[in-house]
Amino acid sequence: GKAIALIGRNGGTPIEYVEGQRRYENVAPIICIPTTAGTGSEVTRSSVITEAATRRKLTLKDAALRPVLAVLDPELTFTVPKSVTAATGVDALVHAIEGYTCKVTNPISQALGAKAMEIIVSSLPEACQDGRNEEARYNMLLGSLLAGLCFGSADVAAVHCLAEALGGLYDTPHGVANAVFLPFVLKFNAEENKAMHAQLARYMKFAAESDSDEKAVEQLIQGIETFTRSLDIPKLKDLPGVRKEDFAKIVELAMQNGSTPSNVRTVTAEDYLHILQEAYSA
Ligand SMILES: [Fe+2]
Incomplete structure (x- = not known):
């Protein structure tokens, strides 16, 4: 979801951001409502994507990927x-x-x-x-x-x-x-x-x-x-x-x-x- 907020507006592929060919800018505002208790992604600046060709996990990391709002509702994890x-x-x-x-x-x-x-x-x-x-x-x-x-x-x-x-x-x-x-x-x-x-x-x-x-x-x-x-x-x-x-x-x-x-x-x-x-x- 966080990668979509970035790439949906700017285009390109995750690797281009990881390698610095594209800039983390113009990211759509992100609201995260976790449905598992684990990643903490609702408060981090990271988004982890697996690159299918190399089977590598890439981490997109930038302050612009930090959600503007996190909502924790225990019922959603029942x-x-x-x-x-x-x-x-x-x-x-x-x-x-x-x-x-x-x-x-x-x-x-x-x-x-x-x-x-x-x-x-x-x-x-x-x-x-x-x-x-x-x-x-x-x-x-x-x-x-x-x-x-x-x-x-x-x-x-x-x-x-x-x-x-x-x-x-x-x-x-x-x-x-x-x-x-x-x-x-x-x-x-x-x-x-x-x-x-x-x-x-x-x-x-x-x-x-x-x-x-x-x-x-x-x-x-x-x-x-x-x-x-x-x-x-x-x-x-x-x-x-x-x-x-x-x-x-x-x-x-x-x-x-x-x-x-x-x-x-x-x-x-x-x-x-x-x-x-x-x-x-x-
Ligand atoms: Fe982890």
Whole structure:
């Protein structure tokens, strides 16, 4: 919808905007009414488009793509199936985590991310269990919006880079693709900044305030794995189409992603391959 507001008025193709051949101007006013709690697109300046020929996901990103109005109505999400609720909810959680931890993080993205993590972890299981739980559905929309503002004020990072590569190749639902990589990227990233990752565990109530950073980081990784499993999100090796033969291509696509340099720990192609292998053997 956001890309249509841009291209409908100016013509061209998404890649021409991404590569700077066309300008983001004269965009039609955008009003967003989300019907899933996940992307946070109603408050971001991004629009993600898959380029069919190359199977790459392109991100159109400009302030002009920010909607003028967002309307959150929990009733519109009552009939979202459980699997979609879970996957989109985890996407929102990853927005909060990556916006909070990435290299371009700042006090604003951290304040938004901390609140979003707390809300999402406490509300998502309820929203999955009973889709008509209005309070849980409202909280998920709120958490998703806060998470959108969080990464919109910073960036996403390695989880999204791998997830977008996977989604481009196999059409894996974006939130599922995020979920399968999240614990392994967290394990990799925590080495860079233990105190920060320990704090994430405390916001999500996987660790107590009194736990040491060391213990809290362990509980973060364990807690996230248990959380996504409790939501019945499949594992990497069980996803349709995923083949080890494509790992080099996934790594290549992830390395090309504009958010790879934003990851809190510098990530190389070898690192991506290692994370992929770990996720695949889980
Ligand atoms: Fe996302």
